Amino acid sequence: MIRCEQLQWGAKAQPLTPPLDLHLPAGSLTAVIGSNGCGKSSLLKVIAGLQRPLRGRVRLGATCLGGVAYLVQQQALDRQFPIDLHRLVSAGFWRSPLSRRDRQTRLQQVLDDWRLLDLQRQPLQALSGGELQRALLARLSLTEARILLLDEPDAALDEQGQALLWQHIQRWQAEGRTQLLVSHDLAGLSQRLDDALLVAPSGCVFAPIQQLLAQRVQPLSRAA
Incomplete structure (x- = not known):
């Protein structure tokens, strides 16, 4: 609401x-x-x-922390920041109660859902605009908001x-x-x-x- x-x-x-x-x-x-x-x-x-x-x-x-998720626009990101797509998407687990093993299973499922499995080790600067957008959406998918x-x-x-x-x-x-x-x-x-x-x-x-x-x-x- x-x-x-x-x-x-x-x-x-x-x-x-x-x-x-x-x-x-x-x-x-x-x-x-x-x-x-x-x-x-x-x-x-x-x-x-x-x-x-x-x-x-x-x-x-x-009202709880993590109850609201906000999808930022791409221009708000620093494409030169030295992380890969895997780490960007994994940030969606913030405050997640899942175990490490369950997180890995869930992450692979979400990457597959967004057709990103083959790109997860790519740095942000190597991604196309569409690939980066799907990565941001995949990160959102990991939240329980x-x-x-x-x-x-x-x-x-x-x-x-x-x-x-x-x-x-x-x-x-x-x-x-x-x-x-x-x-x-x-x-x-x-x-x-x-x-x-x-x-x-x-x-x-x-x-x-x-x-x-x-x-x-x-x-x-x-x-x-």
Whole structure:
């Protein structure tokens, strides 16, 4: 569950939108859409606790450490950092109670799921954009987080990678995880999920994505 109450975010004393009231129930799948620079990624960071809001608060249905997982954009990574794909993905085991043997079994399974088994010893700088994105998604797959915040999860993915991504998103939804994802692929989103939050300087609208794409809605903050 994600609940935003009179939430404002952005640069100090310069909120990007009017106050937002939003309630996303457990197990929901919601897209965050809007123009570049409108505050989509910043909203995810505020919900993840990585940025402080200017006003209001966020309440989450996952209160324990590790209950929220945030997928960063690739540009946030240092591709020159001297680790390989195996170690990058293994970071998803943070706070995992699994034994060393069970971790290894689970890791190999996830690497296979994301078609990364043959790349696990490759350094980050040797990976293509699509390979790195699948590695970041594989790292996310190792978490037990009940809330998943996905910032452009489809970035750099080819057709096969896109198919793998949506297989996992559907699996996570079936497991009852709450997902909030930022994407610019509006056509693809409209075919795969129902609801979206439109973020705009004049306000936010939560509505069926087909409605948001088909109509010129007047952005007004409203509760879900």
